Amino acid sequence: MQLHNRDFQRNWRVDDTDDDKSPRGIDFEAIFAIVRRQWLVVAVCIAVALALGVVNIITAVPLYTASTKILIDRGNSEVVQQLSTIGGVTDDEPTVLSQVELLMSDTVALTVVDKLDLSNDPTFMTARPSLIQTIMGTVRSLVTVTGWLGSKPADIPTSEEKRRAAADAVLANMSVMRVDRTYVLEVSYRSPSADMAARVANAIGDSYLVDKLNSKYDATRRASDWLQDRIAELRQKALDSDLAVQKFRGEHGLVAAGSVLMSDQQLSELNSALIVAQSDTSKAQARLERIENIIASGQSDAMVTDLLDNPVANELRQKYLAASKRETEISDRLGSSHIQAARLRSEMAEYQRQMFAELNRIAESYKSDLDVAIAREKNLTQSVSQATGVSATANLTQVQLRELEREAETYKNLYQTFLQRYQEAIQQQSFPVTEARIITNAVPPAGPSHPKKPLTLALFFLLGAAAGASVGGWREYRDRFFRTGKQVQDYLGLEFLGMTPLVVNAAGRAKSDVQQKPGLIQKTSPLVTYVVEHPLSPFAETLRSAKIAADLRFSDKPCKVIGVVSSLPAEGKSAISINFAELLARQGSKTLLIDADLRNPGTTRAIARHADAGLLEALLDGQDLDRLLLSDDATGLSVLPAVVRQRTPHSSELLASSGMRGLLKKVSEQYDYIVVDLPPLGPVVDARAIADRVDGFIFVAEWGATARRVAIEVLNANPQVRDKCIGVILNKVDQDRLKLYHDYGSNDYYYSRYSRYYHESS
Missing domain, CATH: 3.40.50.300 (P-loop containing nucleotide triphosphate hydrolases)
Structure with missing residues (x-):
């Protein structure tokens, strides 16, 4: 029976939770149940928060806000960049955000304080706190342990401390905001006085522009001073490097005609002469061999060029040809044995001998020319070998020479570049153009901007709701008891x-005369008889x-x-x-x-x-x-x-x-x-x-x-x-x-x- 009852309970629970197995998102029913249980807590917290908001509105000091607008001017920036790349600014988003930080800097705030003498202005330095601020200050003093032991009298602040305090007050009450995605920055200042708000807002804009001009001047001045020192250093290095090149040339004999070394030019000329000499030797050798072949073969009709140009050889050849013609005619008419024919053949032999003698003389001349050509070729070959060695040595030395020349050229170019930059920096110092200008001046506002009553009440309402929700959530979290x-x-x-x-x-004992009898129970409370x-x-x-x-x-x-x-x-x-x-x-x-x-x-x-x-x-x-x-x-x-x-x-x-x-x-x-x-x-x-x-x-x-x-x-x-x-x-x-x-x-x-x-x- 016991097991049966457990199975019944388990099956009943499973059947009862079947609907819970369906997938669902947020349990709105549970949320509404929590709201029903905790709405009073939330309502009380909201009511208290709204009451505090009303008190804050009533006791808050009215504040006035004046605004001035500054444009990051692209036109002026481009003019500056055309004059010089030193101090130029590119107008991208990080640059605009950087200008926001510049406006919120201590430098601008201190400039405003000095310009308006705010550190000595009692209206500016003393501010009336609201009721809530007074209460918070009192509570803070009470919870400060050091205040319980007594405080020593406050020291009189120095002028620098007052100046810093005024700058902190300026920064605490100013705000800088970029207008949409433009290059316009809106600078706002909040003060209990409308005139003071406008004065400080305009002073912030003017101080910002002055700081931009001063920073540009300082930047170009520092750049020109640095360039001047750098130029002097580069001038000396350019002279030293050029002198090292010339000295190296002199020590290694690297004399140049224009851009070509003398050794390289001489080697080129010797190579050309050697080629011509080799050609001449070949020609002389060929002529000698030709005339020697003619002489060896005995060919009287073979000719060489120099033989044709020789008048003696030409005269002997004419005589030989005339005798040969006459011999042929006599032999044909009188017979070959005729005495006249025999005499002519004897003359022809003599002419031929004289011709070969002349050929031998020419051959000797060819041989002499060949010897001269061979000697010249040999001399040129030796000269080329010597010049080649000199050029090889010069080429090895030229590696170091070229390195020195490149170094000298580098220093020369750097010197010229920095000299040009220096001239530009000098001009930039006297060019009063910034990449920002004021497009809207601040005017005293007609009405206060703080406190914003609807916004303040809405904020306190949200704070009260958040506090009530937190308290209610904590109560729900701690509610771990049986409820259902x-x-x-x-x-x-x-x-x-x-x-x-x-x-x-009910108060008192239950009334029953019967219960006073011995042996009967006595009911002291209606609770014990409630079911009856x-x-x-x-x-x-x-x-x-x-x-x-x-x-x-x-x-x-x-x-x-x-x-x-x-x-x-x-x-x-x-x-x-x-x-x-x-x-x-x-x-x-x-x-x-x-x-x-x-x-x-x-x-x-x-x-x-x-x-x-x-x-x-x-x-x-x-x-x-x-x-x-x-x-x-x-x-x-x-x-x-x-x-x-x-x-x-x-x-x-x-x-x-x-x-x-x-x-x-x-x-x-x-x-x-x-x-x-x-x-x-x-x-x-x-x-x-x-x-x-x-x-x-x-x-x-x-x-x-x-x-x-x-x-x-x-x-x-x-x-x-x-x-x-x-x-x-x-x-x-x-x-x-x-x-x-x-x-x-x-x-x-x-x-x-x-x-x-x-x-x-x-």
């Missing part, structure tokens, strides 16, 4: 039996739910022993025990109520304060139980009180003793229900000691007071009680506040519909 039955099921995993509303006790006097109330309905749960779970037992426990004292478990027992008795069941809280017997104090003996006497002295019982003649309820005259340190042993076992066994044969009011689970272990003798437990938790963590821990520490727990009752429920914790669709949400079934009157 769903929380009981989610955190404890136990069946929720219902809620018993908070009952305000209001049988149709929600209080009684919750206890009926507990009875049904017990009957369903222990239907096979003729007598049901039900213990009532809680986590902590003062949660109302004794009141629940008495009313639950009276409900059972009123419904016709024989019921016994046992006060087993031997350390703090709340049931006995409520209905049996007059008893002189009870549970302790039954267990320790073995007194007759019938004599110890008290009864209620209205319901027939029997009560076994606990009369504690001194502390009982061994109460858990008494409840776990065989005497207690025997007592429960005996009364189980006489009653249908035995309700045992047990001590709370947190402070003592008495409930754990008697857990095996109790059929089921009703766990009582005070609504809005019992922390969920405490209930979870005590139940986890007492598994026997948890396993036998019939369900949980939330006691002392504030019905007015309960509706603030209702979830849409929950059982409590529809309380207004089914509350007609409840009636507080009997």
Whole structure:
């Protein structure tokens, strides 16, 4: 039966939370519930904040704001950049933002102070604080520990300190803002005086322009001074490097004609002459070989060029040809043996001999020319070799020479460049142009700009709302108590039996003449008879739910022993025990109520304060139980009180003793229900000691007071009680506040519909 009931509870919880498994975003229902619960806190904080805002508006010193506008002029900047790159500014966004920082600098502020003599202006140096500022100053002085020990008299400030204080005041009350994405800066100053605001705003603009001019002049002056020193240094280095080049040329004989060294030019000429000499040698060799071949072959008709130009050779050839012609004619006419023909052939032989002699003479001339050409070629070859060695040496030396020449050229160019920059810097010093100008001068404002009443009230409203939301959120975060039955099921995993509303006790004792008789209980408060006097109330309905749960779970037992426990004292478990027992008795069941809280017997104090003996006497002295019982003649309820005259340190042993076992066994044969009011689970272990003798437990938790963590821990520490727990009752429920914790669709949400079934009157 117990396992079946757990499965029923688990399945019911799963079915109840099926809707929660659907994906959803923000839990607006939870947010609205928090708003319903904490709206009063938020409203109070907003009201207090608005009151402070009104006080601030009433007591605030009116302030006037004057503005001047400064344009970062691109035209002037371009003129300056054309004249010189020194001190030029590019008008990009970082540059504009840099000008904002310049306007907010101490340099401009001190210039304004000196220009307007603000450090000696009493109107400017003394400001009337508002009421809130006065209060804050007073509080600050009170919380300052050093002020408690007494303060030494303040020193008279020096002129420089006053000047710095005035500059700080200027910076504190001025603001600089860029107008949209333009190159315009709006400088605003706030002061209690409209004229003072306009004067200071205009002075800030003028000081800014003067500072720009001074900074440009200083920059160009510093640049020209640096350039002058650098030029002198570069001039000397250019001279030294040029002198080193010339000296190196002289030491290594690197004489040049124009851009070409003399050694290279001489080598080129010798190479050209050598080529010509080699050609001449080849030509002479060819002529000599040709004429020698002619002479060796004896060819009289072979000719050479020099032979044709030789008059002697030409004359001999003419004579040879004439004799040959005549010899041929005589031989043809008179025969070859004719004496005249023979004489002519003799002459022809002589002419031929003379011709070859002339050829030999020419050959000797060719041979002489060949020897001359060979000698010249040899000499030129030797000269070229010598010149090549000289040129190679010069080329190796030229590497160092070229390095010296490059260094000299570099210093020369640097010197010329810096000299030009120096001239430009000199001109720049006397050129009074800045890249900024004032386009709108400040005028005294017609009305105050502070305080802005709507904005101030809106700000205080938001601050109050934020403070209220923070306080409300903190209260919600700290509210970790049981408020709804769903929380009981989610955190404890136990069946929720219902809620018993908070009952305000009537003053004095309940009036009943019958209760004064011996052997009857005496009800000291209407609370202990509430279920009898209001049988149709929600209080009684919750206890009926507990009875049904017990009957369903222990239907096979003729007598049901039900213990009532809680986590902590003062949660109302004794009141629940008495009313639950009276409900059972009123419904016709024989019921016994046992006060087993031997350390703090709340049931006995409520209905049996007059008893002189009870549970302790039954267990320790073995007194007759019938004599110890008290009864209620209205319901027939029997009560076994606990009369504690001194502390009982061994109460858990008494409840776990065989005497207690025997007592429960005996009364189980006489009653249908035995309700045992047990001590709370947190402070003592008495409930754990008697857990095996109790059929089921009703766990009582005070609504809005019992922390969920405490209930979870005590139940986890007492598994026997948890396993036998019939369900949980939330006691002392504030019905007015309960509706603030209702979830849409929950059982409590529809309380207004089914509350007609409840009636507080009997």
